[in-house]
Amino acid sequence: MRPNKRDELVRKALDVFYRNGFHATGMDKLVSETGVSKTSMYKHFRTKEDLILAVLRLRDENFRHWLYRRIEELSDTPKGQMLALFDALSEWFTKPEFRGCMFIKASAEFQEINHPIHAQSAAHKQILQDHFSEIAEAADANDPRLLARQLLLLKEGAIVSAVLARGGGLAGDPAADAKEAARGLIDLQIPST
Template sequence: MRPNKRDEIVRKALDVFYHHGFHATGMDLLVKETGISKTSMYRHFRTKEDIILATLRLRDENFRNWLYRRVAAMADTPKEQLLAVFDALEEWFAKPEFRGCMFIKASAEFQESDHPIHTQSAEHKRLLGDHFLKIARSVIARDPEELTRQLMILKEGAIIMAVMGHSDHPARDAKSAAETLIAAHSG
């Protein structure tokens, strides 16, 4: 099925925002980089905020679908799945187009917790956490919520370290720490 014009704009805008950031990307740059006329852009999106929210929704769907499929393909048991998250991250970090987490960037640029863009970014992290919590509940009996929070911190930290270049193998380092945490929670 051929995507409609709005979907095409969102897909192209996602790449532009991911590469340039949100505040640094004006509507003129979006129009230039996407090859869409301003009239067409404003016909589909009233404001820049509207297109940012649409790109975040698309990125959320794409990223979670990719991550969940990769983890399922890499691991059979719940414990292995929790650890495979970091193997999937390592693959992501190695991609030439890797520029960090779009949701971390969005929440940093729109810091008010009630701003719709910040809220959308937080929702992405909540959905990931909920997914990992379901897995963690089948791995351990003692405080799966705490383990999930700790694993999320490791995941987010690995992403930041990969972007900042402070570690040669941030996903592997985080996976090693995750193994220790899972063992501690399993006892």
């Protein structure tokens, strides 16, 4: 395989895992949906778990780049960017391909805290939390780390609720509801000017 074939395999596998889950996606399904033979897959990845880790790295990079860029496009102030997080989520939730958070799914399917897939999922969430903490600090929040943790909780809850709402299981607008809760937390943390 050409060097870019590995990247192509990871991109295609990301779509398959995102749609179908990790345990439910066997090697035969990956072969049929990616068009890459088992021999070629094993040439680049010793195990399915190695492929999953590569997929999660790509998803982390893609998601963070999209999210950070989008919240900066939606607001040019740190306080506004914290609220814009939920506007960006709202946009994501309406996409036909939305199936929730790949990292929430991965941590649910690989629950042992020392498992590399679980650890990589937790690392993704920590990177997001650190980024929100930097934004909260730039906004002069009283306790930027606490506010970042609270925003992350609202973000994660909104994602899970959006998945359930798509099937008619929940009423309301998870992104808008989370944004209103975030607004209250932000107003408590950031002195008015």
